[in-house]
Amino acid sequence: MPLTAIAYETPPHSSNGPRIASKQPIATLTSVTKRYGSALAGSLALDGLTVALHPGEIVALLGPNGAGKSTAIKLLLGLIAPTSGTTRVFGSDPRQAITRTRVGAMLQVSRITEMLKVREHLDLFRSYYPNPLPIPDILRIAQLQGIEERLFGQLSGGQKQRVLFALALCGNPDLIFLDEPTVGMDIEARRGLWAEIRVLAALGKTVLLTTHYLEEADALADRIIVINKGRVICEGTPSEIKRNSGGRRIRCNTSLSVAVLQSLDSVTNVEQNGEATIVTATHAENVVREMLRRDETLSGLEIASPALEDAFLALTKN
């Protein structure tokens, strides 16, 4: 169900509660299982998923198609109930209206009427919330200045995405879910929205985003949670994820033989590329130290982390 439908059908009624101390998670899924359909024939979308979101952090939920990302967001939005396990948002069950005043969402399928002006959509959404964000703030954060009097239907794809982003901000939420927020945007527009998302985090908001653009997770997220088949595969900062999933690449010119390099602790691969030797290792520093000790002529040393894309493929290949 699109966010717009949530907002139109069940406008929230209660006022914002006190902010929760910063070390406490503000949203959690604990050992959550979600099965669609019957126990025998249905599909298991989440299989004991545990996730916690803390104030002010940007978390990227990554996973291949069908991993369970949208299901996790729908559970946190209270749109569906878990089959087992617990979901909590601001200390309450997210299916209770009380949490909705503090939550905003931009979902993949959002249908809003093309016949209203941008400003009219913003006014409508703001009217659902007790403490909405002032219009100038919304226009500034979502970079909508100058197009607020245009009909939604007359906007470009990227501008429509920014309006949907703006609608997710209308209630001045503390927790924002962005499901594939930059899909269909060109790289310049995408970078613009990244900057806007960073502004939200700087204001102390928590952002959970899903994305298929790994560059986006790398550029934006404080923490990445990789899920596959409804389970957490790996969790950490972008650089931790890259480091832990196959190691770093050491490139150099060395007289050491491939056989010697392969025998070193933590080396997972050795390749010869013209004059250069490329060694992949999970503990690159130890390997470099050992190589320098054994080869005084070693030169042209470079150490690189794998791209997040390589790490992601390695993590989710099974």
Ligand SMILES: Nc1ncnc2c1ncn2[C@@H]1O[C@H](COP(=O)(O)OP(=O)(O)OP(=O)(O)O)[C@@H](O)[C@H]1O
């Ligand atoms: N309403 C539904 N009824 C039945 N099965 C569903 C339903 N929604 C999702 N599923 C199944 O649950 C699993 C997880 O789906 P989900 O949409 O959460 O994955 P996702 O990681 O968001 O995928 P994508 O990246 O393709 O959007 C998939 O196998 C999917 O087919």
